[in-house]
Amino acid sequence: MYEQVVPDPLEFARGRKSLEGDIALLRLERLQDLLAATDGTVHFKLTGFVNEGAAPGLRCEVQGLLKVLCQRCLEPMDYRLQVDSSLMLANDEQALDDEDPEAPDYIPVQRDMAVAALVEDEILLALPMAPHHAEDVCRGRPAADTGKLHPFAALARLKTHKD
Numbered sequence: 001m002y003e004q005v006v007p008d009p010l011e012f013a014r015g016r017k018s019l020e021g022d023i024a025l026l027r028l029e030r031l032q033d034l035l036a037a038t039d040g041t042v043h044f045k046l047t048g049f050v051n052e053g054a055a056p057g058l059r060c061e062v063q064g065l066l067k068v069l070c071q072r073c074l075e076p077m078d079y080r081l082q083v084d085s086s087l088m089l090a091n092d093e094q095a096l097d098d099e100d101p102e103a104p105d106y107i108p109v110q111r112d113m114a115v116a117a118l119v120e121d122e123i124l125l126a127l128p129m130a131p132h133h134a135e136d137v138c139r140g141r142p143a144a145d146t147g148k149l150h151p152f153a154a155l156a157r158l159k160t161h162k163d
Contacts, residue, residue, distance in 0.1 A: 004115040006046070009089055013048035013056030019115065020045035025066070028120045034127060036076035037067040044119045049086075057088040057104070060122050071130040073139040083126045 004021065006012045012019075022041040025031065032038055042064030049057050062083040070077045090106040107118075132138060 006113045006115060007111065009048075009058065009109055009113050010056050013058055013089060014050060016048050016050070018045065018047045023116055023119060025064075027116065028123070031120055031123055034124075035067055036069045040065060040067075042066075042081065042119065042123065044115070046115060046118070051088070055088055057086055058107075058118075060085050060087060060118060062119055062122055062126075066127075068127070068131045070133045070138060072132045075133075075139060077131065077133050079127070079131055081123065081126065083122050085122055085125075 004019065006019070011017075020043070022043050024041050025035065026038045028042075042062050045059075045061045047059045047061075049059055051057060060083065062081060064081045066079045066081050067076050068079045069075070086104060088104045088106045089109045091109050
């Protein structure tokens with residue numbers, strides 16, 4: 001895995017430090033099951049900041065081109081990855097448990113924070129659950145276009161005949 005670590009994320013954020021580089025997709029083990037191919041890299045930039053309330057945070061930007069499987073036709077397709085997230089650093093569990101949808105995203109402060117793991121987390125959160133080609137490009141057809149009668153269509157006809 002990419003070996004870069006941030007020894008003290010709070011100091012990194014308060015010092016408004018920045019770190020950037022490339023990570024090979026082959027090194028992101030949790031991501032591999034979601035990819036059609038693991039060749040290539042993603043480019044990341046991690047920047048520390050302090051918000052208006054003097055709370056430290058990290059801005060994580062990730063770009064790259066991933067090969068994923070289209071969930072309609074099961075053929076490989078390119079997915080342009082563009083992540084730009086702001087993560088506030090939390091010292092206590094209370095901030096992590098905040099269920100307010102308007103609240104910023106928090107991550108726990110930990111010594112020697114692995115940059116690759118943070119980047120991989122952000123990629124996993126950004127990927128669509130079911131990536132697919134545009135309909136005019138995809139070789140797979142939606143189920144409604146197959147010409148086969150849907151198994152519940154007969155029930156719908158029974159219901160209309162009863163009325």
